[in-house]
Amino acid sequence: MRLTPHLIHICILTGLFGGSAWTSQATAYLLPEKKWEIGLFQPLKYGFSEKTNYSIHPILFFIMPNLSVKVLHHKGKMFSSATRHGFYYPTKLLKILQTGVQVGDRTASLIAPSFKIPHMLGFSSDYIFTKPYKLGTLSLYAGVNLGLVFGDLDPRTSIDLPLVYHRLGVFYNKYGLDAGIDFSKNITDATSCSFDLDLKFLPGFSGRYSFEHKFLFYWQKSKRTRFSIGYKYVYGDFPYGKQSRLLPYLPLFESWVPMFDVQWVGLEKNRKIKKSLHNTF
Numbered sequence: 001m002r003l004t005p006h007l008i009h010i011c012i013l014t015g016l017f018g019g020s021a022w023t024s025q026a027t028a029y030l031l032p033e034k035k036w037e038i039g040l041f042q043p044l045k046y047g048f049s050e051k052t053n054y055s056i057h058p059i060l061f062f063i064m065p066n067l068s069v070k071v072l073h074h075k076g077k078m079f080s081s082a083t084r085h086g087f088y089y090p091t092k093l094l095k096i097l098q099t100g101v102q103v104g105d106r107t108a109s110l111i112a113p114s115f116k117i118p119h120m121l122g123f124s125s126d127y128i129f130t131k132p133y134k135l136g137t138l139s140l141y142a143g144v145n146l147g148l149v150f151g152d153l154d155p156r157t158s159i160d161l162p163l164v165y166h167r168l169g170v171f172y173n174k175y176g177l178d179a180g181i182d183f184s185k186n187i188t189d190a191t192s193c194s195f196d197l198d199l200k201f202l203p204g205f206s207g208r209y210s211f212e213h214k215f216l217f218y219w220q221k222s223k224r225t226r227f228s229i230g231y232k233y234v235y236g237d238f239p240y241g242k243q244s245r246l247l248p249y250l251p252l253f254e255s256w257v258p259m260f261d262v263q264w265v266g267l268e269k270n271r272k273i274k275k276s277l278h279n280t281f
Contacts, residue, residue, distance in 0.1 A: 026126075026128060026139055026180060026182050026196065027080075027130045027137065027139045027182065027184070028072070028079075028080040028129060028130035029080060029130060030047060030050070030082065031045055031053050032047050032267075033048070033049050033050050034047055034267060035265065035266070037263055038058070038263065039261050039262060039263040039264070040262050041259075044057070050072070051072040052071055052072070053069070053070040054067065054068070054069055055067075055069075056068070060093075064088055064089060064090050064092060064093040065088065065092075066089070067086065068084060068085070069084070069085050070083070070085075071083050071084075078131070079130060079131040080129075080131075081127070081128065081129050082127075082128045082130075084126045084141075084143075085123075085125045086123070086124045086125075087123050088121075088122045089120065089121055089122075090120055094117045095117050097110040098110075098112070098113045098115070098117070110159050111159070112157075115156065115157045116152070117153075118149055118151025118152060119149075120149050120150070120153070120171050121148045121150075122147050122148075122171065124146075127142060128140070129141070135185065136183055136184055136185030136186075137183070137184045137185070138181070138182070139182040140179075140180070140181055140182075141179065141180050141182075142178070142179040142180075143177070143178055144175060144176070144177055145170045145177070145178060147172070147173070147176075148171075153172060155172055158239075160238050160239060160240065162247065163212075163234060163247070165207060165210070165236070165238060166202060166207070166210040166236060169202045169207070172205065173202045175203075176200065176201060176205075177203070179199050180197060180198035182194065182195070182196040183195045190219060190221075191217070191219050192217075192218045192220075193218065194214075194216050195215050196214050197212070197213050198211070198212040198213075199211055199212075200212070206239045207236065207238040207239050208237050209236060209237050210234060210236030210237070212234050214231070214232045215230045215231060216229070217229055217230055224264060224265050224266065225262065225263070225264055225265075227260075227262055227263075228261045228263070229258050229260050230259050231247065231259060232247045232248075233245070233246050233247070
């Protein structure tokens with residue numbers, strides 16, 4: 001079977017860079033102290049205290065070190081608010097992508113080996129506002145992303161793929177903005193769903209914006225295990241023009257397939273797990 005460069009792109013980047021785009025609700029709610037959760041495609045989250053949560057992508061951490069911190073500022077019946085701050089170091093991963101993969105009698109790579117990849121640090125900071133309603137829970141967020149480059153970064157090293165281009169674009173544009181809305185609802189005691197719409201914006205950049213929409217349906221099998229299935233739709237402006245894509249996408253079959261994930265939750269033995277579909281996952 002002959003792999004194509006496009007298939008290699010999707011397997012590597014949608015699974016790694018795009019992994020954060022599959023995370024569940026972007027709410028101001030935090031995990032309780034000492035509680036943790038992790039999913040197949042979602043980060044490891046840990047409730048350090050009642051006001052602070054930490055999260056990392058464990059597998060991705062070894063090739064792209066990353067850390068995110070969520071800090072609670074207000075918690076009440078009417079609304080809750082929090083800030084989310086993160087950093088990541090993509091240099092090592094981008095250098096790995098330069099090595100390429102042997103495809104028949106040639107080597108396919110996302111970035112030409114002749115380019116030098118400098119050290120880079122990405123920072124993000126968002127303010128999140130969450131308000132519960134009888135119909136469901138509504139969250140709004142907005143923030144800024146900064147890309148620090150320690151050296152010369154050639155524009156030709158950009159990776160023009162959905163979910164990837166506008167996230168790495170901050171290193172070429174120096175900064176970017178994001179905003180979004182998230183709505184989640186309990187359907188039954190064991191099922192729920194969430195809907196979101198996000199904007200990634202790079203002012204003055206070639207390919208300035210990307211709209212991302214996600215819908216997920218959840219089934220909470222037990223207090224410790226939850227399954228989810230859904231899709232993600234991306235519509236963005238790229239250097240080669242506008243493009244839309246329904247994800248996950250299998251280029252080998254030129255077809256979309258549903259996104260499936262499993263989440264596990266844990267807590268110290270001397271603490272009880274409270275069943276909740278939105279606040280704990």
